[in-house]
Amino acid sequence: MAKKVLIVDDEPNIVASLEFLLRQSGYEVHVAADGAAALRQVQAVAPDLVLLDVMMPEKSGYDVCQRIRAHPEWSNIRIVMLSAKGREAEMTKGLSLGADAYVTKPFSNAELVARIGELLQERGSPGGA
């Protein structure tokens, strides 16, 4: 069974590319356009990995990350934060709040797919293929 990836981003232009890319790479892809929807999707589909944009209106990527990490039953979900902010302080914040990786935009598709692959391989997941 394909691993499940949840893309959380409010910008349709990046979602389109990421969705296509990850489908092509063999993942089952789900999409959420804001923080609240993301948390509902996490509950509903139990993704293996969340690709989480930091800058979203209402609930920020940091908030979503913190909520996911507050639930022990979701501790196996890998979180990759995507951000247009490349400063060290933001990366430190993301990693401090429990993200597994912090990727700065613009990124290389190939590298992102590789990083996602690594993270899912590293620890595996109970529902894995």
Added chain:
Amino acid sequence: MSTRGRLLAWIAALYGVALAVPAGLFMLLAAGLPEADAAALMRILAQRTPALLFGALLLLLACAAAVKWVLGGYLTAAQDLAEHTRLIQSANAALRLEAHGGPLAGVAAAVNELAEAYRGLQRDSEARAAEARSRLEEERNRLAALMSELTQGVMVCNADGTILLYNEQARMLFAATDVAARPPLVGLGRSLFGLIDRAQIEHAAQRLERSVERGERLPSARLVTVTAAGRLLKVQVAPFLGAQARLGGLVLALEDVTELLGRESQRRSLLQLLAARIRAPAANIRAAAENLAAYPEIESRRRTQFIDIIAAESRTLATTLNDALREYADALKAALRLEDMRVTDLLEFARLRIAGALGVATELDEVDEELWVRLDSYALVQAMVHLAARLRDEYGVRRLELRARPAERYAEIDMAWSGTIVASDALTQWELQPMEGGAEHTPLAVRDVLEQHGGEVWYWSEGVGGLRSGGFRFLIPGAKRPGVAVRAGGVAPSRPEYYDFDLFARDAVPAALNEAPLVRLSYTVFDTETTGLEPSAGDEIISIGAVRVVNGRLLRNEVFEQLVNPRRALNPDSARVHRIDAATLRNQPAIGEVLPSFHHFCEDTVLVAHNAAFDMRFLELKQASSGVRFSQPVLDTLLLSAVAHPSLEDHSLEAIAARLGVSVMGRHTALGDALLTAEILLKLLPLLAERGIRTLGQALEASRKSYYARLQY
């Protein structure tokens, strides 16, 4: 005893003697007479009673006339002598007594000789004083030259924010570009807080006080302020020491950095701004382009979608670039505010402010003394106060702990509490609100402050149940410790001491202006020229001149001089006095424009004029049309002169000037008369002090009494 009393006593005594002589003779005559003769004598006397009484009355008049003739002039002359002798001693040693006839001529001559000797002594000491003054003057000139050579503006103020010294550049930096704007003025004795936000200065002063206590060498603080004319100033603040090595005042070096906004060397902040904005659209383009390249057999619907994305995002990039360039200025402004600071100091300020403004008990954990950060401490403390206020109001958090530790290139600052669970997205809301804490408001949000710093903040929590604790963690860029901190005994002994240092002893704001000593007050001494003498009959002001007197010094450089278009014909009689012609006045502003400027010039001073009631009446009549009210206390040199010399009659400007040894020049221009009046005021103050009049309240009260006394004449 008064002159009148003395005269009456002398008359009574003389009259007594004059009556006693015939009475004695009569007794002698009547003593040896037989009874019948004595009875006959009494009868005769009884018959002559009216004639005797008339004789007695004549005798009384004769006595009175004699006493008045002999003593009257003598007593007046003696009093006059005393008054003038006092004048010689206290105000004008060059004054000489006029020749008197009679026995007083010798006294007057002796007093004149004494005055001559006294004048000689006074000249001697004046010469010595002048020598000392010229040395001081030389140093002062050197200092003034040094300050005027600086391209920077420099201001020196005491701990209360009163300006003691400034250079022309500083005055220019705060000057208005628009005459009507009336910005706060730079001037001796004026308040620094009119120019720069009080909270910003106080924050810097507190910081520097800490540094001084710690014995640091060359401590300084930095702040950025915007002038009324919209110039952006970078201000470097250094302390100097007063008594007991405490903070005595501040030296401010001001630099106009408005122009820097366009400079090549400041591109760094633009770069940062651009990087943050361009990443997202660039990422969208790159991801779409890489998909197109990596999957050539992509279905055509997808292909079109990706090509559209690339086109749209390219347009976004162009817009972003333009926006970023526009906002570049703001970002740079923020960067200018950053300064290096010890984290312990930062936390101590935060502790004091949180406790002071919010009443939230705040403890300081042990912090590494050598941990430094680069920040706008004022803004960051404000951010911490804002968050503490929200915690208190929404979660009842009444106890906080502040701690900090190094984290690679950053300092990690924790504002922690225990026993309360805060919603994880509370901070997200709070950091976007305009900051509010205690009495201060600003349009900035915590998020803006952190953006300016390149810092971050997040919420963390740990533990379970009642033992649960949480906190806000600030990540602030670290800095290197600047210079070497030296703990020295006597700090900076070589600081020069300039004039006007007695301003330091001054109370911040006189608890009641009434209690303020006259010699310490700031005065605006002014005079007006008018079209005539009857303001209520339509006479108008045609000229206002004023000069400031601060702390017993006449500030000849801080003057106000303005002609006024009276919008009516000039009265030829007054025109002869002031010699201003109608053509000159036609191009001048009207009183409605001039009075607000003059009002601004007079702010926070006591008004002084000669025969002030006249000038004040003109000002009062213009109250409605100009919209300004002169509500400050007013002193009148005419009344003050009458208080100082109640027995003298002539209190015209010329008479007082002659009496007090003030040379008269440039009379009958408003500024000339204002300067003369100011000099007279300075001469009158010691004379008033001799009469026990030392405060404004006492002077006003004495003036009031003197006014009514004069009305009775």
